[in-house]
Every structure is written in structure tokens, then in C-alpha cells.
Amino acid sequence: MRREGSATDDWSRPGPTGIAPDSNARLPDDGEEGEHVVIGRLIRRLKISDPPARFQALATNVLRASIGVEAAAWVPAGEHEDVIVSGAVEGMTSRCYRLLGGSPGRDGVHLADAPEAARVALAPPSVRGFAAVGAGSAGALVVVNPVEGRAIGALEIERGQYVASLIAAQSHNARIYADLKDLLFGIIRALTAAIDAKDPYTSGHSERVARIAVRIAEEMGMPPHKRSDLYLTGLLHDVGKIGIDDDVLKKVGALTPEEYRRIQEHVEIGVTILRDLKKLRHILPGVRHHHESLDGTGYPDGLAGDEIPIEARILAVADSFDAMSSNRPYRRRLSPMQIDDILAKGRGSQWDPEVVDALHACRMDVEAIRQKGLGDSLFGVVDVTLGRR
Template sequence: MDLNQEPENEELKNLKTNMITALTIGYIMLLIFLIAFLVSKYFFKIPIYNELFFLFSGCFLYLYLVQYILKKRRMKPKLIKRIHFANYIAALLFVTGIFHYTGGILWIGCIFFIIIILYSSILSTPREGLIIALFGFTCYSSIVLLEYFDIIPYVGFFKLTPYLYKDSQYVIITTLLIGLTFFLIFFTGKNFTQKLRQRSAELAQAKKELEEWGSKLEEKVGLRTRELKKSKDQLSVLYQIFRSISSTLKLDDILQTILDFSIKISGAGRGSIMLLDKKKRIFFIKIPYDKSEKNIDKITFAENENTIGWVVKNKKFLYIEDLESDKHFSKIKIIRRRIKQLLIIPIIVEDKVIGVINLENTSLSPDTIDLLMSFSEGAAVSINNAHLYKKIKDSYFEIVKALAQAIEAKDPYTHGHSERVMKYSLAIAPRFGLSKEEKESLRFAAILHDIGKIGVRGIILDNPDGLTNEEYDEIKKHTLIGENIIQPVELLQSIRPLIKYHHEWYNGKGYPDGLSGENIPLGARILAVSDAYDAMESDRPYRKALTEETAIQELKRGSGSQFDPKIVEIFLEILKQNSSGDGPSIN
């Protein structure tokens, strides 16, 4: 390949840059000399030889040509170094001419040589520096000796001491001293250069070590920062999880939150939470990733089967990197999607695995495992709390039922009334899309709807002759008495309006506040229909039980006035389905 087409390497660029810089300094020095000579000639009237201007012109031309060649042509480093050395020689020759035409025998003339020798001793190799020092001394001593022997004429710049160039003793001593000075300058410059380069190398090494140390420190700080950020993120996630756990006793909501965060933190494709059915001794999917997935409710595991069995036995997490090729565990055949990696985290309560967090297609990370184990602990706490809460709630409901039975024992005609009202009401509730919590409130309200009758005199409740206006007014107070009785009970706050308003009429002619239509709580309107129907089908002190047909006719007659017509319509439909055997039993 042609040299002109080769790309310049770093060394070549540095050499050319240094050469161009040196040539630029040469331009500046020439300008300074030229200005000094012009000032001397025209302001101080000192005679200047015209030959000096020819020297300046020749030097300017030389510098221009060298700089032009360096910029326009590609050269090998070796050639550039030779040109650089030739520049020193050219500079010495130029200085020699200046030295001759300014009365060189005077000691001041050696300054021009000293500058070049010092510069070369610093920037050139020792061999080149020594040659330049010898050549400089040769040029200096040649001018002095040639003038001394009248081979060339003395052209003195200073006219004060023209005889010195003929004084042999002065010439010999000055020449020897100047030569000694040249070589002292060379050795001093070279020694200084070596120390400078040594110091530069030490500084470069120190800089390199400092950079390496700084890089390692930066890496450590970065690693620590990432660890702190990861810890912060993990603490933030844990805070959100445990805040969710502490803010609700709804197990499904808590487990859904734990599953969502588990998938997000682990980067899993999908996942699920399985719980143990203690009666059947199988694990079933409680919280799936996709509830609409086909056959999701059919996926179960015996507690000693497959991957679940391993986790139950060892009470440790299980990670399978390639489920399809794993020889110990088989893939669930009912799942049609591809599962490569599988991570199972146990949920442990009282040293027993009661559930697992399944994560599909996720990588294994110690930090992630620690965080997921914290999630499983949170799930364990939630499940345990939910079970305890259910036990407490069931116990509480039994107490409420016992209280209702105690009230009914006061009035033998109403025995079992509250429980039947509860069954009717809970049969109606799904048709209105009531939530689980609303159904639970309706269940409690149905059992306790007549709790206020505990404050009504038994003689009025058992009166077979009908009630006076005063007695009927006392009977109507039982809704307010009932609300006051349950007011201090925090768990029963949601049923207070249902107990208070279950005797309101749809047309506004009921009691205690004369509410009408949609202003009456839906639960209270449901209780009104259920309560009235069961009352009509039950014996009372003042009458015998009505037939089912008569009770239905009474409901129809009261529809739109006493009762919500929509609820009456739904209830009658339920009764019809129950009598034909098409619907669930409510008896």
C-alpha cells in the first residue's frame, strides 16, 4: 500500500504536532529578532548589515517549506525525526550568521547558541543533543578563529571594544569558557530532562494507580449504591405488602397483592398461590394469575405429590431450571402453556406448609429469594389472621344466634323466625349482586332484626286480643331499641340501618322515620319481605298461620305500597322454583 494512503498512527501525529509547534516558536523568535534589529536601526541609528535581512528571509522561507511539507505529506516517524534534527543544525547555522554580523567575539553572542543547545538537550536524544552541542561549539569557535586570523572580516555591531577579536589571550580563554558553558548547558539540560522524565513517569504511574484506585472506589460506591437502592426498593415493597396486610382482613385481597408483587419482583412470566385443603389434604389454586384460564380450578396436588410434596417435606423453596427435561419432577399435563423454570416458595404456619407461591419462567437470585421468603411469611401471617378472624366471627355469630334464640324464647310463637328470615334474605341477596361483606351484614341483621323486642313487655307480645294504639306504639319502638342495643358493638355497625328501617314501607307510611322507595336501605327492604312472609306463615297469639297461597297473595297486595315490588317479584320467583324443585331449598 502507498504510504500516502496509510492512516497516521498516534506517534506520527504527536511528532508532527511537536515539529509544527517548534516551527511556530521559530517564527515567533525570528519576528522578535527582526523587530529588535529594525528598532536598533531606525530608532537608535545603529548600523545593521543588509546580509542580516537576507538571513531572516532565508530562515522564514526554510521554516515555511518545512511546515508546508509536514502538513501536506504523510511521512514515516524516522523521516520526521531526521527533519527535526536538521532543524537544529539549520538554526545553529542561522545563529552563526547572526553571531558573525553582530560582533560575535563578545560574550553576549553565545546566548543565541545556548538557547538552541538547551532546547535540543531537553527534547532530543542524548546522542543528538551532544552532536548539536559539538556543532554549536564548532560554529562559534570557527567564527572567532576565522576573524582572529583575518580569513573573514570582523563586522562589529558594538564599536566600543573592536580590539578584543585580536587579543589572543581573550580569544583562547573566551572560546574555552564558552565551549565549557555549552557542554555544561547540555549536561545540565539532559540531567534535568532525565529527572523530569523520571518524575513524569512516577507521576504517570501515580496517576494510573490513583485512577485504578478511583475506578475501584467508584465501582465499590456504585455497587454499594445499587445495593442500597435495591434494599430501599425491597423495603418499600415489604412496607406496601405489610401495610396491605395490616389494613384488611380480606384474605383474597392480601394474597392477590402478594402474588402481584412476587411476579413483579422476580420478573416471572406468571404465577399463582395455592393453599392446603385440610380436609381433602390437597393443594388447590386460591389466587390464579388468570382467573379465566381454562381448567384452572381443576389443578390440584396431593400434599405428598410431585414438586409440592418435596416442598412440604423439606419446608424449603424449590427451583427447577428446566422443568421439561427434569427427571425428578413431571410437568402438570393439564397446563397447556410452556413452563421452563419453576420456583415454589413455601408458606409456613406453625412449622407446617399450608400453601405455596408458584412463579413460572423466572431466574434465581439470592436477593429475590430472600424477598419472596418475606412475602411468604406475610402470606402466612395473613392466612393465620384470616383463620383466626373467621373463628372469632363464627363464634360471634353463634353468640348472636344464641341471643336471638333467647329473645324468641320470650315469645314461643316466633321460635325459629330469625333463622328462617335469614335463609329467605340470603336467597334473595344474590339476585341483587350483593358483595360478600353485604351478604354477611344481611345475615347478622336477619338474625338480630327483632332484638329490640327484648325491651317490649311480654304481656304485649303475648296479647291474644289484639293491641291498643298505645301498645302498638310500644311495639314500634323495638326497631329503635334494637339499634341502640347494637350501637356499642363495633363489629355490628353496618347492620344498624337494616335493624332500624326493616319496618319502613315502600310508600313512606312505615316506621320509625317514614322513609320511602330507594331511601330505605336495600338490606332493610329485603328483610321487610322476608320478615313479613315468615310472620304470615307462623302462628301468632291473635291468629293462626296463613296458608302459603294466602301469604303470597298478601305479598302481592302489598307490592309497591308496603314492599319493594322488585324484591317481591324475585322472592315469589324463588318460592316457585323451590316448590317445583328447580331451585335451592330455603326451608
């Protein structure tokens, strides 16, 4: 059996177009071992977050190389879906494969659109030429012309049926995944819209905080998947304000101690709103702790220093920066000089010095983010979130 990653198994590695480079590579003739290698490698590359056509291209290429035929094609049952072809037979078009995949029982029938030598042979193991080796409600997997004059045998048909089953399963699961992605996207957008509707003065604040936080995190060297989590946390960090009374949230004058205590409750309300969404549980620490202070004087838990999650420390700076840069009912936006002065005074006590320094290092980018307003990064982030276990 060939070892994973060896130089002899390049047939299984798709190139830039999703098609493996070596069209003539073969697996060992041992049917059981060869089938195990083919199916195992395809399963390892089966991702429901991938577009179905990508997996179909890989699967047809792997099947063609493993059983040694001139071409293999996945023919979806739906007319609006593209036929995926690996390899080529002179004179054969995608329409020819469509007819082959949709013609069960038409052994030996000539196709007007195919080359003169083209004949249909569905499943009979001794017939050379064409065979729909795996068919079902999702579509058919067609193989064409074994090399070296061989016949299409039972081994090729059985292996094709396995591969066709994997293609159908991936396509079905990818559709479910896309539906879940749309649902989660809608939930997050609905929640952020509810925040903006609650307080028009802070409209767009959550989106800006999310994008500013991601830029700061990038400056600090945070890996991409962590930045994706941070973006979601930023979008939803103030979701708990939905539960705060308007007479407190929108008050123009100074807040009383009791009113300020009620405002502080928004972090815990936010956790309550989000905690039953399993795919969003990983962002709860950032939502809960983005108002903690480095010296332990923040809320709700009075965490200090490294006790505060790094995501919350980054959000604290991004949140404060955007708030100071925006007009509020009780004050006009602060000037850049005033903001820098406040950040300098709070550096090391309210805010993490490393985060403040990262903000200054990418200040021009942050200002550009504030001017651009809403972004379109959510779809990619939802992919990362749904991929969590």
C-alpha cells in the same frame, strides 16, 4: 421493572393449586429492584382471611422462581402443620425438609432420609445445596439447589428472610382473624337464639326471613356482598324484641294502642343493642326501618318510597310473608291464596312493588326455604363482615 399484569410475570400468578405455572421464571438480577417486586407482590396478595397454607404455597413458589432454585419449602415449627413445598428435588420428601428446617447449625450433616447428595447448609452464603434462609419461632423457609450451579448468596438469604417474615406474620394474623370470626359468629348466634327463646312461636323466624330476603335480593340482581349484609340484617332484624315485656309480646288477644306502641319500640331497641358492635353498624338501617311502609305510614320514622333503604324494603316483604305463613297465638297460618291477596292489596302502598314481584318470581324457592328451616350460611357472611373497614 416488569409492569403489573404483563405477560412476562406469570410466575407470580398461582394456578388452581396455588402454585404458579412457570417454575424457571426469574426476576431481573438487580437485587434491589427484584426484591421490591417480590415483596410488593406478596404483600398485595396477603389476606388474613385466607388459610395460611394458601399464602405459604404462593410465597414459596414466588421465592423459588425469583431466586432460581430447584425447590423452596416452608417448614412450620408446629409438628401438626404441613410442610409446604414448591418445586421438587428427586428423592426429597416433606420429612427431609422438616429435618432441614429444624437443624440449625448442622452444616454438612448427612440426612438418612434425603438422597445421597443432600447436605444441610444453614445460612453460609458460599455453600451450594440447602439453606434455611429465613427462620424464626413460626418456622423456617428452606431453599434447595440454585440452578446453573450457582451458590446460595447473601441476596437469596436476605430475600428469603423477608418472605419468611411475611409468612409468619400472615399465619399469626390469620389465627387472630379466625378467633375474631368465631367470636362474632358466636355473638350473632347467641342473639338469634335469644330472640327464639323470647318467643317460641316465632322460633326460626329470623333465620327464615334472612334466607328469604337473600333469595329475593338475588332475584332482583343485588350483588353478593350486599346479599351478605342483608342476611345478617335478617338474622338480627327482631333482636329488639328481647327488650319487650312478655305480657305484651306473647299476648293472645288484640293489642291495645299502648301495647302496640310498645311493640313498635323493638326496632329502636334493636339499634340500641347492636350499635356498639362496630362490625355490625352497617346493618342498623335495615334493622331500624324494616317496618316502614312505602306510603309513609310505617314506623319508626314514617319514611316513604326511596327514603326507605332497599334492604329494609326487601326485609319488609320477607318478614310479612314468613309471618303470614306461620302459626301465631292469635291466629293460624294463612293459606297461599290469602297471602297472595294481602300482598296484592299492599303492593305499592305498604310494600315495594318490585320486591313483591321478585317474591312471586321465586315463590317456589321461598317455599322450599321455609320447609328447610335453619341454614348454615353464617360463616361465609361473617367473613364478609369482618373484611369491612
